[in-house]
Amino acid sequence: MERNAAGERVKFGIAIGKWRFFMVLLFMALAVTGFLCSALNGAVAIPFGELGDFVNGGGSNAHRQILFNIRLPRTIVAALVGMNLAVAGAILQAVMKNPLADPHIIGISSGAGLAGIGVIVLWPAMEYLIVPVAFVGAMLAACCIYLLAWKNGIRPLRVVLAGVAVSSFLGAGISAILVLYSDRVHGALLWMVGGLAARSWPHVEIILPYAVLGLVLAILGAGYLNILQLGDDVAKGLGVNVELVRILLTATAALLAASAVSVAGLLGFVGLVVPHTVRLLIGSDYRFLIPCSALLGIATVTYSDTLARMAFAPLELPVGIFMAALGAPFFLFLLRKEL
Amino acid sequence: MASLSVHNLSITVNKNEILKNISVSFREGKRTAIIGPNGCGKSTLLRAVSGLNRNYSGEVLLDGAEMKKLPRRAIAEKLAILPQGVSAPADLTVKDLVAYGRFPYRSLFKSAAKEDAEIVAQAMEKMRVSHLQSRLVATLSGGERQRAWIAMALAQQPQILLLDEPTTYLDIAHQLEIMQIVSELNAREGMTVIMVLHDINHARLYADDVVIIKNKGVFAAGEPQKVITPGTLGDVFGVEAAVYKNSERQAEDVIFPFALRR
Numbered sequence: 001m002e003r004n005a006a007g008e009r010v011k012f013g014i015a016i017g018k019w020r021f022f023m024v025l026l027f028m029a030l031a032v033t034g035f036l037c038s039a040l041n042g043a044v045a046i047p048f049g050e051l052g053d054f055v056n057g058g059g060s061n062a063h064r065q066i067l068f069n070i071r072l073p074r075t076i077v078a079a080l081v082g083m084n085l086a087v088a089g090a091i092l093q094a095v096m097k098n099p100l101a102d103p104h105i106i107g108i109s110s111g112a113g114l115a116g117i118g119v120i121v122l123w124p125a126m127e128y129l130i131v132p133v134a135f136v137g138a139m140l141a142a143c144c145i146y147l148l149a150w151k152n153g154i155r156p157l158r159v160v161l162a163g164v165a166v167s168s169f170l171g172a173g174i175s176a177i178l179v180l181y182s183d184r185v186h187g188a189l190l191w192m193v194g195g196l197a198a199r200s201w202p203h204v205e206i207i208l209p210y211a212v213l214g215l216v217l218a219i220l221g222a223g224y225l226n227i228l229q230l231g232d233d234v235a236k237g238l239g240v241n242v243e244l245v246r247i248l249l250t251a252t253a254a255l256l257a258a259s260a261v262s263v264a265g266l267l268g269f270v271g272l273v274v275p276h277t278v279r280l281l282i283g284s285d286y287r288f289l290i291p292c293s294a295l296l297g298i299a300t301v302t303y304s305d306t307l308a309r310m311a312f313a314p315l316e317l318p319v320g321i322f323m324a325a326l327g328a329p330f331f332l333f334l335l336r337k338e339l
Numbered sequence: 340m341a342s343l344s345v346h347n348l349s350i351t352v353n354k355n356e357i358l359k360n361i362s363v364s365f366r367e368g369k370r371t372a373i374i375g376p377n378g379c380g381k382s383t384l385l386r387a388v389s390g391l392n393r394n395y396s397g398e399v400l401l402d403g404a405e406m407k408k409l410p411r412r413a414i415a416e417k418l419a420i421l422p423q424g425v426s427a428p429a430d431l432t433v434k435d436l437v438a439y440g441r442f443p444y445r446s447l448f449k450s451a452a453k454e455d456a457e458i459v460a461q462a463m464e465k466m467r468v469s470h471l472q473s474r475l476v477a478t479l480s481g482g483e484r485q486r487a488w489i490a491m492a493l494a495q496q497p498q499i500l501l502l503d504e505p506t507t508y509l510d511i512a513h514q515l516e517i518m519q520i521v522s523e524l525n526a527r528e529g530m531t532v533i534m535v536l537h538d539i540n541h542a543r544l545y546a547d548d549v550v551i552i553k554n555k556g557v558f559a560a561g562e563p564q565k566v567i568t569p570g571t572l573g574d575v576f577g578v579e580a581a582v583y584k585n586s587e588r589q590a591e592d593v594i595f596p597f598a599l600r601r
Contacts, residue, residue: 223442223445226439227439227442229427229428230425230426230427230428230439231422231425231426233386233391233420233422233425234422234425236390236391236411237389237391237415237419237420237421237422237492238415238439238440238442238443238495239410239411239412239413239414239415239416239442239443240411240442241410241411283430284428284429284430284431285430285435
């Protein structure tokens, strides 16, 4: 973070308040344009002007079908997945006091991964159950890690270490399944990379309630997240029941991430990098960090998904690959500039 | 005014008994210094009386109520503690830090009120950090930073202020500044101050009561001039010390440890 001669907080010569306001507007603009881009572009492009016609009940019927049955639900899923993962990562970074914390750390990915791949490979006929099963797997893994890390309360470092251990344990299970059933791994591999292909209204129905609930809880918890950044002792001294708050916020992050992973597979990157990017740009005040992470998460996944569909059309790349390939260099650029 | 006392307090950390059957009452409106050798349990005692550590047996009473049973928020409205080695996010300003002191008074339905801003301004005024309010905490000097943190504690409007080695790592001028401001607060507002101190002369000059911890228990307690003597320093720290008259200021004799006791 830069400062001027008086030591006041500025960004690129602009006072932090004003800068933050502009950044919020920018993130909003990115989220909205990303959403529109994703909804209107693809194998068949729908002109922007036609949106007005749809509202009035006009427009081409084919375009209407494509928009409302294919693009819109997929875009909504993309937006919610991005939002959930980014907000979950932002929460976990403060709760675990660890800049490397992301939904993987609390076992969400490995839990969902093992459960999901188990279904895909072992009971392919039950594939319609993959989302709820992955969700249950994710929550179970998160609970497991929390119980294992519990000893006179919760210490972040113990959670992180227990998370790494449980994740590698479950990871061994995933690898074992993939090796033992190598003839059936194609679907499983695609799911592990994370993708949004053929996501539709049922997926929206699964993720939407958790997204809304999680976002509300995260915004309500922003004040507590700020205090947690001062350390456990100071937080307790300020009247915060640190253990309880930590459990509730971790549960919120688990809900957000588990619902996202269960509909979109193991989408990495967003949960770790989006909150860090936002933090580098607007600072560590969680009252701004949570909503801005949500917006930038929406923007990142919707834009990436659009590009993943368009870049090698008609071939579609999984969005996870695209996001990491584009996002990681950008993040490194920011990191070099700031630190 | 809030009273604070411990009765038959024992604390075990990782199977090591740190304090055994300690009883102390801290006088209201007075400054108490807790001193003792490294690892004697001074900070452990402070963490127990502040409610930070609730793993103890015996009683810690805040206004007659058992500390363990009080909600943290209720404690935070009466008592503020500044632990050792605190750190803030790199982009936090002094004003925002001090404003966190109002957190115990917030709720989901009641956010920062106008009076909060006034209380925060007053706290910064008292700790002489008003001119630094838009600076980043991370860019302040050690003394300024410590004053900013104490200002946060004052914004809690506590009746009891607990400080864990507030002058560690500060130069002599900043050490005295902290001790003097704290003493002024105590004199002007009758705030009870309990602090763990390293400097035995600070304890003599800036405390009304001294508690010496040694061998898991209270070695001595009472008026600083009577408790901190060459004799007790020899028994507690194993040093030879002598009292030197301050020829300029009669009331302020100093005690100087000049050698390890053989």
